[in-house]
Amino acid sequence: MNRYSSDDQKWVEMNSKHTLFRTSLIQETYIKTIVNQFSQGTKLLEIACGSGITSVLLNDLGFNVHATDINRIFIQNLKEKYAGFERISFELLDVFNLDQFVDKGAFDCVIHQGFLEHFSDEDIQKILRKCSEVSKFSVIDLPNDKRKNKLQEYGDERFISVERWCQLFRTSGYEVLAINGRRFEGSLSKISDMLSDAEKAELGTSTTYLLLSKHFIPHKLHYGCGTVFLEDHLNVDLADDAKVICNHNESDNLTTFDNYYKRQFTSIDREKLGIEVDVKCDLNTIAGFETKFDEIKLIHVFEHVPKYARTNFIENLARCLSSPQATLLIAVPDNKAICKLYLESSSLEEELKYNSWIFGSQRNQYLHHFIGYSYEMLQNVLGSHFDNFQQLDNRNDYPAIWMTCNKKL
Incomplete structure (x- = not known):
């Protein structure tokens, strides 16, 4: 499975179209899951922040955000663009080395969106285990197998079932607290506001997961x-x-x-x-x-x-x-x-x-x-x-x- 280089220009070009408005619409469920669960001042660690738009949105909503990415170009641009902003920072970081740079419990919640689907099961479990040790919670957003148009924008995305994702979470140090579906296709897109939470979780072609690390659960x-x-x-x-x-x-x-x-x-x-x-x-x-x-x-x-x-x-x-x-x-x-x-x-x-x-x-x-x-x-x-x-x-x-x-x- 592909491990991305720190100077990968393709990701930069793909993310150049992202705007605050577009991101707030597309990631509404993902962002609401974070906002509804945590209070202002919560310390968030974003993995694979890309354009940084999500981090900026959450920072504007009152969260303390440390945004990381393996892509050197992203991080350099973000440091320059948002220099002087309070409660937000950016760092070049390979998630596979997360435990070498972040202490246990240093953050309240690890977040990432559209990231894990690019890896093998083995690498997914490695990433999740490292994340589960540094933060009590994780909020993760991923596409699933219900998506009809399985366009692989980067070329290696995997569209696996919600059940399989939950299995990977549980075997990697997490309990699943909530499953929130989003991105509805066909006629469902017109009536998505009328769907119950259970129906959204079942029918959404992308899913936001709220996870609790087993490392932080007492007996x-x-x-x-x-x-x-x-x-x-x-x-x-x-x-x-x-x-x-x-x-x-x-x-x-x-x-x-x-x-x-x-x-x-x-x-x-x-x-x-x-x-x-x-x-x-x-x-x-x-x-x-x-x-x-x-x-x-x-x-x-x-x-x-x-x-x-x-x-x-x-x-x-x-x-x-x-x-x-x-x-x-x-x-x-x-x-x-x-x-x-x-x-x-x-x-x-x-x-x-x-x-x-x-x-x-x-x-x-x-x-x-x-x-x-x-x-x-x-x-x-x-x-x-x-x-x-x-x-x-x-x-x-x-x-x-x-x-x-x-x-x-």
Whole structure:
């Protein structure tokens, strides 16, 4: 497979037609994937930046971008053209030597578009493994086998399936977080805005992949983390306003399990604490990982799962765990005890308080309880996939059930 020289003029000529406007239209899905996942100031490393247009666009959107390419002409032109620009830099770099120049975790996300399809499977895996070691995330955009006009502009592009790309990602140190389709052909191009995300992923002739490096995944999962960011855990929430923290130790909400609620309910107003996560996604996505966890903490989440989704949710919890020795720690309001308090309440103020414990505060679309549990009911519901139930001390300042259990054989 071709390895490009640092003075390859053909690439320069091909990229000369690229403009900011053209790139923003063609790469809308790719750019939106980055913008929707990461906040301004995120450190991006672009591989094979070419004309540099994508790097400039992302820099203008508030990202810190270090753009690299093996082509000496590209880098020289970019350094001259964008001299004096803030938060953007350019470097001559061969990705096969990436680990020699970039330390682990030096960047938050590695990005590249229209690059990997020029290499053999063996070289693709080499590149991906090096990228997975220097950054927690990668966003990669590639053509796939659904493209009818398989024009090889450079001469060696490979149009392989989305499934095959995902297989290459997983064998090279990544988990797949999201698949976003783009570039629709024929009649689909006229109705692409009407397609669902799943339909776009299935029908697009190019695909943007959001990847999570396995090197940055701890052995404990904290799902539905909200404003509590546990050290040494993968903190996950699907709230729309959740902020992805690329460097785990830089979270403002970082705490330990022993202090799980102490900070949240005392000196700091809970409403002012933003939701910070390692990863923003649902449990079904995590369950699809090859990486499995030795422990899951599910603290005041299960009551927010509606009955129609509960069976699938429990199955996914079991899928996430590594072995029968792996532990699920779960906490829910103690509905039986709270109902007793409600019936014995002596004022409207008390009734309202106990009512919110039963049904949730309902301050937003997430804070409502679909189902109330007693210890016996919770054990019965989880019993399809878990056993060895042990009740723990209540860590809340209101009646709650805390228990651990193990994945069944």
